[in-house]
Amino acid sequence: MKPEILKLLQEKYDKTSQGISVVDLKNALNLPISELKIFLNELHKDKKISVRQGINGKLIYLKK
Numbered sequence: 001m002k003p004e005i006l007k008l009l010q011e012k013y014d015k016t017s018q019g020i021s022v023v024d025l026k027n028a029l030n031l032p033i034s035e036l037k038i039f040l041n042e043l044h045k046d047k048k049i050s051v052r053q054g055i056n057g058k059l060i061y062l063k064k
Helices: 002-016 022-029 033-045
Strands: 049-054 057-062
Touching: 002 022, 002 033, 002 057, 022 033, 022 057, 033 049
Parallel strands: none
Antiparallel strands: 049 057
């Protein structure tokens, strides 16, 4: 699941130079938010993603 999340983040960044919201990830992966948060926490601990505050909530970015 982690590679799929990273792939979606990269595709979103390539298209718009922006991050993706948790809700958009949830909808794209058809996962409950509780399960998605587990994967996102692991990616954050591995320093693969970063989280920033956007206008309408938190956005997830690939860490470069």
